[in-house]
Amino acid sequence: MYWNEEIETIDRSNLKKLQLKRLQGTVRILYEKVPFYQNKFKELGITPEDIKSLDDVRKLPFTTREDLRDNYPYGLLAVSRDKIVRLHTSSGTTGKPKAIFFSKNDINQSAELIARCLIMTGVTKDDVLQNMMTYGLFTGALVMHYGAEKVGILVIPAGPGNTERQIALMQDFGSTCLHLTPSYALYLSEVMESKGIKPKRDLSLKRAYLGAEPYSEETRKKLESMFEIDIYNSYGLSEMNGPGVAFECICKNGMHIWEDNFLVEILDPSSDEPVKEGQEGELVLTTLCREGMPLLRYRTKDITKVISGDCPCGRTHRRISRILGRVDDMFIVRGVNIFPQQIERVLMSIKGVAQNYQILLESYDKLSVKVEIEQDFFDGSIEHLLNLKTKITEKLKSEILVTPKVELVEPGTLPISEGKLNRVIDKRTL
C-alpha cells in the first residue's frame, strides 16, 4: 500500500530530474529573498546559474545550527511574515533556541510525508493513533498529528506522561498505534508489567513509532517482544519539518528518506567530502519543497549511512540506517574517526558484557575500554574471562579499525552513565 504511489515509486532518474528542478528553484528563492544566503553566495562567488547538476550542490554553502541561532528569530524567512502560519522551536543546550517557520503549504507537505510513512507501515483508516509525544513548540507531536489526520485515522492527542491515564486511553479507545520516545516506551512497558497488563491480551496495540532519541536495535527487539507489536524507526528533526523525514517500511531494514523533499548528502565530518555509498558519515540535508524557511545543506550532526540495494516494498527513495551517533561525540584515535555508539553496539552484542562501559582516551594513539562483566557470566574461570577479553578486543577492532586495550571490571563499579558523553573520558590535552 502506498499513500502516493507515483512519487514513492518514482524511477530514480526521474527523481533526480525532479530534485534538480526543485534544488534550482530553492536556490533561486534563497538568493533573491534571504540576506544570509545572499552574503554566503557572494562570499563563495556563486549565483543560482552555477547549479547545473545535482553534484553542484557541493558548491553551495552549508547551514549550521549556529547559523539558525544567529538569524533568530526571523532572519531565515524566505516569504513574508503573513505567509507563515506556525512556529516551532528546537531547543539548544545553551543560549537561544532555533526558530522554524511553516507556511500553510509547509504544514501540508509535512502532513503528506507523515501520511506516506503511516501507510508504509500498514496503517488503515480503522487505526487509532495514541500520540504520546509532547505537544507544543517541539515538532514531534503536532506534525505526526496532522499527518495522521490527513490519512483519516483517529488521533488521540495524549501527550506524554501520566502513564496510568495512557493505559486507560489504550483500553477505552482501543489504540492500535503509539507514537512515543524509546525511553518512554521502556518506562511504559515496565509500568504495564507491574500492573499485570499483558498487551496482547488486554490491549489492541499493533505497532509503535519510536523517534526523537537514539536507541539500539537490541532495544527495539526487546520492546517488540514486551509489547508484542511491530516497532518502526522514525527520523526527523525540527529544522527539517520534524518527524517524517525518514521512516521505516514494513521491511524494517532502514528508513526511507523522502528524496523528493530532501536532497541527501552523507559527508565525512572531518573532511566534508562525500563518503562512499554505504559508509558512515554526517547526514546533510537540503530542503526541496519548503516554502517558509528553506535550508541549504543543513548539517544535522547525525551520523548514518545509506543502506544500498532496492527495498522489497518497491519504494525507490533510498534508506538510511538508524542514527549511529552524533558528530559532536566523535573522537579520533590514530587518525580514525570513532563514534562511541559503534563501541556500544559491539559491546552490547557480546554475551557476558553488562550495560556499563567506559571509553578512556589517554593519548592520540591509544584507546582503552573498560567493560563491566555480567554477574552471571563470572563462573570462577580465568580462561573464560580471558576469552571474553579477546573476543571484545577482536570485535571492536573489526568495527573501529583500532585495537583497543580492553579491561574487564567488576559489575556495578563503573559510574552509571546518564548521557552518552559521560561514557567517554578524554584525558588528552592539545
Next chain:
Amino acid sequence: MKIKQISVFLENKRGRLLEATEALAKSGINIRALSIADTSEFGILRLIVADSEQAKHILEKNNFAVRENDVLAVAIPDVPGGLASVLKILNDKGLNVEYIYAFVQRSGEKAIVVLKVENLDLGIEALVERGVVLLTSKDIEQL
C-alpha cells in the same frame, strides 16, 4: 566429599583484595584456605570458608562478582612425596588438575590441599579407591 569454594572476580584495582577480605572479617568469617590466580590485568580470589553461603552473600552485598563451585580437599601425609603421590593417582587416570592450593593449618600432622579436578566425580572415585582421605564440608567447618 566435595566441598564448596568461592571464587571472586578482582579487577586489578589496588585495595580490592583487601576490601574482600575485610568484608568477610567484619562478619566474622574465617578464611580456611585462599589462593589468588592472577593475570596481568585481573585476578580471581579463591576461598574456602566454613559457611560459604554466608560468605557469598556478604561479598555480593559488597558488589563483588562471586561464584560458588565444588572442589576437593584432601589430607596429605606430611612426608616428602605426599602431594606427589596424590597427583600421580589422578594423573594415572588421565584426570586434569586445573589448580591446587594449600590450607591455612594451625597444627596437625597432615597437610590439606584443595584440588580442582576437571571431573570431580571421577577424581573422587580414583582417590577413594587408593585410600586418600577426602574432607567433607563438615570437616571444613570443624577445622
